[in-house]
Amino acid sequence: MAHSRPEILTADTAGIDRAVAIWRKGGLVAFPTETVYGLGADACNGPAVAAIYQAKGRPGFNPLIIHVADLKTAERFAVFDDLARRLAAVFWPGPLSLILPIVPDSGLSPLVTAGLKTVAVRIPANPLARRLLGQFGGAVAAPSANPSGRISATTAAHVIDGLGGRIDAVLDGGACGIGLESTILYPASNPPALLRPGGLAAEEIERFLHHRLARRDDPLHPLSPGQLATHYAPRTTLRMNVKSPPKNALWLGFGPDCAGATLNLSPKSDLIEAASNLFSFLHRIDKQAEAEGKPLIAVAPIPETGLGVAINDRLKRAAAME
Ligand code: AMP
Ligand code: MG
Numbered sequence: 001m002a003h004s005r006p007e008i009l010t011a012d013t014a015g016i017d018r019a020v021a022i023w024r025k026g027g028l029v030a031f032p033t034e035t036v037y038g039l040g041a042d043a044c045n046g047p048a049v050a051a052i053y054q055a056k057g058r059p060g061f062n063p064l065i066i067h068v069a070d071l072k073t074a075e076r077f078a079v080f081d082d083l084a085r086r087l088a089a090v091f092w093p094g095p096l097s098l099i100l101p102i103v104p105d106s107g108l109s110p111l112v113t114a115g116l117k118t119v120a121v122r123i124p125a126n127p128l129a130r131r132l133l134g135q136f137g138g139a140v141a142a143p144s145a146n147p148s149g150r151i152s153a154t155t156a157a158h159v160i161d162g163l164g165g166r167i168d169a170v171l172d173g174g175a176c177g178i179g180l181e182s183t184i185l186y187p188a189s190n191p192p193a194l195l196r197p198g199g200l201a202a203e204e205i206e207r208f209l210h211h212r213l214a215r216r217d218d219p220l221h222p223l224s225p226g227q228l229a230t231h232y233a234p235r236t237t238l239r240m241n242v243k244s245p246p247k248n249a250l251w252l253g254f255g256p257d258c259a260g261a262t263l264n265l266s267p268k269s270d271l272i273e274a275a276s277n278l279f280s281f282l283h284r285i286d287k288q289a290e291a292e293g294k295p296l297i298a299v300a301p302i303p304e305t306g307l308g309v310a311i312n313d314r315l316k317r318a319a320a321m322e
Contacts, residue, residue, distance in 0.1 A: 006030075006160060007169040011128050015171055020136050022168050023048075028055055030145040030159045031132055032173035033124035035095045035182050035199050036152040037159050038067065038142030039167065043077075046109040046276030049141050053111075053275060053310055055166040058148040060313040061278075063113045064141040065097045065120040065182065069134035077106045077139050078121045083187050090208055093125040095182040095199030112141045114314070115232030115279035122182055128173040144181065145170075154179045189214060193223050232279065233318040234286035234297060240315050242298035249296035250289050252281060258300050262288065265300075271307040278311055282318070 007022075009015035009029070019029045023041065026048040030039050039055060041048035043066045053061060068074045071088055078100035080088065087098060097120045102108060113119050121139075124130065133140060144152040145159045145167075153159045156172035183198035185205060193214040194202050202213055214221045236250075245251040253261025255269040263281045265274035285297055299315055302308045 006164060006167050008156065008160075009169050009171045011171065011173045016128075016132050016135055019132055019169060019171050023136055023140065026051075027168035028052060028166075030153070030156070030163065030167055030170040031129055031142075032126055032156075032171065032176055033067070033129045033142075034126045034176060035124070035178045035180060036154055036176050037145040037156070037170070038129075038140075039145035039159075039163065040067065040140040040142040042136075043112050043139035043141035044107040044109060046111055046280075047272050049109045049111045050272045050275035050307060052141065052143065054272065054307050055163055056143065056146070056148045058310055060310050061111065061114040061275075062143070063116055063120060064143050065122060065184075066108070066112060066139040067122060067124055067129070067133055067142050068139050069130050069137075070123065073133075073137070073139065074121050074123065075103075077103055077108055078119050079103055081188070083192070087185070087187060087205075087208075088123075091200060091205070093123040093130060095122075095125070095178055095180070096205075097122040097182045097184045097198075099184065099186040099195065100188075108139065109141075109276065110279035110283070111276055113279075115282065118186075120184060126173065126176075128171070132171065152179075152181065185213070189223075191221060195223075231314075231317055232282075234282050234289075236286050236289040236297050237295060238297045238299060238315065238318045240299050240312070240319050241301045243301065245298035246296065248294055249298040250285050250292070250294050252285055252297060252299045254300040254302050261300070265302075265311075269303075271303070271305075271311070274302065275307045275311055278314065 099118050102119045146162045154176040156170045159170045178199040180199045183200040184196035186193040212221045214223045250262040253264035
């Protein structure tokens, strides 16, 4: 849906109405938060989430943070235990993203979490963002609104400068106050782990918990591998670029020449559709391979252009896990 120039929406009821309407149609709207501008899409709409990755030109699928207006909405998507609830009560709204288990059948696109069983969620403090999210009513997936590899946008002009022709609209709420990304915390580990430092100082969380957080660079409280964001990979061996699969394989197709494929990422060779199906189809085909005792998932060739680069990046990682 991207236009040659994005609509510039004003920070009022008319602007919010328009932004919500674009999200409901599966479009991309950049919006201000107290940290940086986010590039938002409906987190339950797979092709819309795929369009985020395409607009940013990300070479891979990093999981995205979902933004919601209130705790009740957050609980439709993420499972809160007692600690998560206390952290939310103290630090939300604010620049803290919590990594929590996903509510089963929440409707969240698996592309949001890049196939992981956890989701990063936060309630931003910016009043305009909260009004916008409140009116939308659901979860908005939003990474920073800058092309991959460039610095984050803290004004609408930065957003237009970087992503101008690739998004539908930007809601202009002026300059962001903090200008730093959110702090990312994984509360379920022992001790809770700081996955990314950001706008909320780790010391504030530690004062609240009366405990040191695990950190990447802390020799006394290091992160264990299980606390790091691991990538999703199927358990069955995966092979790429297979044009005609062997008998013992299930075949994940792409394009019209894959008659007989177990599943087809996009029969019409649409990379947005393929990206939005990638993680759910990998989960399904992996389960089916295990159930049928098939030792191999064969994947049809995916063009190395646009979103194909990110799709192939993920498939390569999965293939290397053998
Ligand atoms: P950005 O979208 O650019 O703000 O970056 C989001 C950050 O959150 C990335 O560093 C991700 O690796 C991290 N993240 C998001 N979801 C998860 C998750 N489920 N588990 C671990 N890390 C996550
Ligand atoms: Mg970023």
